[in-house]
Amino acid sequence: MSPRNVWTIARKDFRTYFMSPIAYIIIAGFMLIMGWMFFYTLSHFEMQNMQYQQFNMGKSPSITDGIIRPVYGNMNVIFLFLVPFITMRLFSEEKKQHTIELLMTSPITLSEIILGKFLSSLLLVVIMLGITLVYPITLFATGNPELGPIVTSYIGTLLLASCYLSLGIFFSSLTENQIVAGSLTFASALFFWLVNWASQAAGPVWSEVLNYLSLISHYNNFGQGLLNSSDVIYYLSFIGIGLFLTHRVLDSFRWR
Amino acid sequence: MIQVSHLTKFYGPRAAVNDLSFAVKKGEIVGFLGPNGAGKSTTMKILTGFMPASAGSAKIAGYDVFENAIEVKRNIGFLPENPPVYPEMQVGDYLVFAAQLHQVAKEKIRTAVDHALTKTSLGDVRKRLIGNLSKGYRQRVGLAQALVHNPAVLILDEPTVGLDPKQIIEIRELIKGLGGEHTVILSSHILPEVTATCERIIVINQGRIVAEDTIDQLTARIKKGLIYSLVVKNPAQEGVSAIRKIPGIQTVTQVGPKLVIEIQPGSSEVRDQIVEAAVKREMGVLEFSAEKVSLEEIFLQLTTIETPIENAGVAV
Ligand SMILES: Nc1ncnc2c1ncn2[C@@H]1O[C@H](COP(=O)(O)OP(=O)(O)OP(=O)(O)O)[C@@H](O)[C@H]1O
Ligand SMILES: [Mg+2]
Numbered sequence: 079m080s081p082r083n084v085w086t087i088a089r090k091d092f093r094t095y096f097m098s099p100i101a102y103i104i105i106a107g108f109m110l111i112m113g114w115m116f117f118y119t120l121s122h123f124e125m126q127n128m129q130y131q132q133f134n135m136g137k138s139p140s141i142t143d144g145i146i147r148p149v150y151g152n153m154n155v156i157f158l159f160l161v162p163f164i165t166m167r168l169f170s171e172e173k174k175q176h177t178i179e180l181l182m183t184s185p186i187t188l189s190e191i192i193l194g195k196f197l198s199s200l201l202l203v204v205i206m207l208g209i210t211l212v213y214p215i216t217l218f219a220t221g222n223p224e225l226g227p228i229v230t231s232y233i234g235t236l237l238l239a240s241c242y243l244s245l246g247i248f249f250s251s252l253t254e255n256q257i258v259a260g261s262l263t264f265a266s267a268l269f270f271w272l273v274n275w276a277s278q279a280a281g282p283v284w285s286e287v288l289n290y291l292s293l294i295s296h297y298n299n300f301g302q303g304l305l306n307s308s309d310v311i312y313y314l315s316f317i318g319i320g321l322f323l324t325h326r327v328l329d330s331f332r333w334r
Numbered sequence: 335m336i337q338v339s340h341l342t343k344f345y346g347p348r349a350a351v352n353d354l355s356f357a358v359k360k361g362e363i364v365g366f367l368g369p370n371g372a373g374k375s376t377t378m379k380i381l382t383g384f385m386p387a388s389a390g391s392a393k394i395a396g397y398d399v400f401e402n403a404i405e406v407k408r409n410i411g412f413l414p415e416n417p418p419v420y421p422e423m424q425v426g427d428y429l430v431f432a433a434q435l436h437q438v439a440k441e442k443i444r445t446a447v448d449h450a451l452t453k454t455s456l457g458d459v460r461k462r463l464i465g466n467l468s469k470g471y472r473q474r475v476g477l478a479q480a481l482v483h484n485p486a487v488l489i490l491d492e493p494t495v496g497l498d499p500k501q502i503i504e505i506r507e508l509i510k511g512l513g514g515e516h517t518v519i520l521s522s523h524i525l526p527e528v529t530a531t532c533e534r535i536i537v538i539n540q541g542r543i544v545a546e547d548t549i550d551q552l553t554a555r556i557k558k559g560l561i562y563s564l565v566v567k568n569p570a571q572e573g574v575s576a577i578r579k580i581p582g583i584q585t586v587t588q589v590g591p592k593l594v595i596e597i598q599p600g601s602s603e604v605r606d607q608i609v610e611a612a613v614k615r616e617m618g619v620l621e622f623s624a625e626k627v628s629l630e631e632i633f634l635q636l637t638t639i640e641t642p643i644e645n646a647g648v649a650v
Contacts, residue, residue, distance in 0.1 A: 086434040097422040180418035180479065183382040184435040185407040332385040 079193075083186040087194025091168065092201050100167075101202060104160055108206050115152050116213050119145050141223040147301045149213065150231040154297060157203070157239045158267050164202055165246025166260035168195045169328070173254040182332070192247065192324050196317075199243045207236060227303035234300025237313035241293055242267050244320030251327045267293075335360040335487060335517040336381070340390035343376050343541075350376045352541035353390070360486075363513040365528030366521035368538040374521035375415050377538075378491050381519070382412040394487055408436070411485035413493055417476025421465025425456060425475055428464060429482050436483035450478040453508055469496040477505065488512060490520040494527060506531050564593040564608060567618030576611045580604055591620075 095101035123144040130138035172178040181191050217223045246263040253259050270293045277288030277295075289295050293316070296309040336358040343351040351373040358364050366374045380387045381394065383403040391398060397405040420428060429447040438446050451457050454474045459467060464475055473496045480488055493509065494502045509531045512518050522528050528535050529549050537545040537552070545552060566573070569591050577595065578586045582604040587594040597604055605622075612619050 082437070083435075086431070090431050094420070094422060175418070175420065176414060176416040177418040177420055179379075179384055179412075179414045179416075180432065180435070183384050183407055183410070183412045183414075184432075185404045185437060186435060187404065 079187070079189060083190040084194045084197060086186070087181075087191055088197035088201065091195055091198035094167075095164075095198070095202055100163065104163055104202075105206060105209070108156060108160060109209060111156055112149075112153060112210055112213075116149055116216075119148050120216075141217060141221055142227045142303065145217065146223065146227050146231055150235055151297075151301060153210065153235055154238050154294070157235070157242060158271060159264070161199075161203075161239060161242035161246050161267065162260040162263040164199050165243055165250055165263060166256045167250070168199065168247055169250040169324075170254050170256045170259045188325055188328055192321055192328070196240075196243060196247060196321060199247070200240060203236065203239045203243065207232060207239075224303065227301070230300045230303050230305050233305065234297050234309075237300075237310065237317075238293060238297055241270075241313055241316045241320070244317040244324075245270075248320045248324045248327070251324045335362075335395060336519065337393040338377075338381070338390070339392070341377065341380060341387050341392055342389040343373075343380060343385075344388045349388075349541050351380070351387075354538070354541070354543055355390075356536055356543060356546060358517055358519060360517055361514045362534060363509065363518040363520070363532045365532035365535040366519060366538065367523070367525065367528050367535050368521075369523055371540075372523075372538045373541040374523075374538065375491050376541075378412070378489050378519070378521060379414075382410055382489055383407050384412075384414075409485055410487045410489055411480035411483065413476050413480040413488075413490045415491045417472050418479070419464045419472055419475050421463065423464055424461055425464055425467075425478075426451070426460040428475065429478055432479040433482045436485075438483050446482050446484065449484075450482040453481060454478040455504065470498060470501055473497060474501070474505070477508075486516060488516050488518045488520075490518065492522055493520055494522075562595045562597065562605065562608070562622065562624055564595060564612060564619065565591055565621040566593070566612060567591070567620060568616065569593065570615065570617060573612060573615035573617040576615055577608055580607045580611060583608075 123139075123141075126144065127138050129135070169178070172181065182188070214223065214228045217228075242263070245267055246259070249262040249266070250256075250259040252262070270291065272292075273288045274292035274295045277285045277292065290312070296312050299306045299309050336356075338357070339355045341351055341354040342349060354373075354377060366377070368374050379385050381392055381399060383399050383406055386400050391400070393399065394406045395409045397409070399406045420431075423431070426447060429450055430443055433443045433446050451460060454477050456471070456474055456478055459471060464472060467475065473493070477490070477493055480490065490509070494505050497505060506527075509518060509520065513533070520528070520531065532549070534548050535546070535552060536543055564577075569588060574586060574588060574593065577583065577593065582598050584596045584598055585594075586596075595608060609619060609622055
């Protein structure tokens, strides 16, 4: 595993995002929705605060509960919608354009190719998250929020988005059709996201299992400022399994 | 430099490449000639490590293409059937990427790319998007990609497809110039294509080698005439020599009960005499037939006339 080879692939795919309108559309859409979401939550929070003071209703909700948790919780939903667009072309287009033949006959390993692609999509997500730093900056400028929950929300969101990326890269390796890859990614990400609804209806044992499988149930702790190793391990395993299966798929295609 | 032994590749139950064995020496330019579906591309994909063989082995520069895939890939430049280019990239950037993929040292990339652009006469389109280039230009970009890291071995799958006649001549000259320093295998289903560039040709059909020789020898063999086989119960020596004496017969080779008989071109009437002689000597004729795939038949399937390609080579 050579970092240089991984970076060769990552840089090429990262640049490719910006050679078509896709990256700009994704980033612009993300900023628009998040911006609206943030200022809506903020004004709602201020209004609520004012009401608490006016009517002397006791301790008002904290910035963590009133702003951080809803804003970053919603950001996760938005990533669920956007990640399929980020990952759909990564392998399917290489297959369609036959450029996969260039990659697979170059002196780099399949793992390096897959990691490079993962890294390129991760970089795009990091940039998107970077833009949202204006929200905590605004909060620090105007109030006194807790730092911990903000940091863990970012870690959690990055990990959760990475799970979607891994899933998306896997589906992209299965087909040369971008649209199919994107749709399957969205459907399956939604499935992993929603399993814990089913868990509420299931029996006690199944409920535990389904709850463990659910992608959001592992996010809750991050939202509350808790960095729990079991959540981190879950997300990292999810990412690892997705990339491993991608490796299996691409390797087995050569054998047919 | 290249050593292929008993290479076999199955797609499902069908063998696309069947027990292929050949060797290529350092600096040689070898043509892979065969009609559509002969298994040329499949063989090349195995040699370049794109896919594994079902059986047999291949070595390039002493490395096994499957076990030491990375070492092999370091030593080869590959132009696949469809040039593996990114339409959204500029020609120059694409070649930089190809050089990086092959781990060309950072400070040498610029010169390497310049060289590849010059060799393929692509200097003018360096800043153009590949997607906006004509098919002929894209083919040349693919070729430049195969050359950019100056590999010891070049494997080129139909390198002049889609080029206009002037470009075809240029690329052929380029390939000829690669010999000596580089080892080249190129494939084609056009006879003049290989005769123009290669020192030696390997003719394959339905996944098997049917002939392997220098151009001169091969053309001599095609002109030689037809080959028949006669299977008899009793291949007595006097019968065999009687057949040998028939005028119009070139050689008779005996393989067990089978006599492989080569006749001069334009003397097909000797077939009657062969059978007559065999019956007279009571050899007991079991079978008399034309050899299933004679070289001539293969060549009939090959394109022997070059068709000029229109609309190629002009950048849009
Ligand atoms: N992916 C595949 N799956 C199944 N069969 C295949 C596949 N690729 C090639 N074949 C079959 O294998 C045989 C050899 O194909 P190959 O592409 O190697 O021929 P070729 O000599 O390169 O022909 P051409 O001159 O048309 O390029 C053909 O019969 C083809 O149909
Ligand atoms: Mg072919």
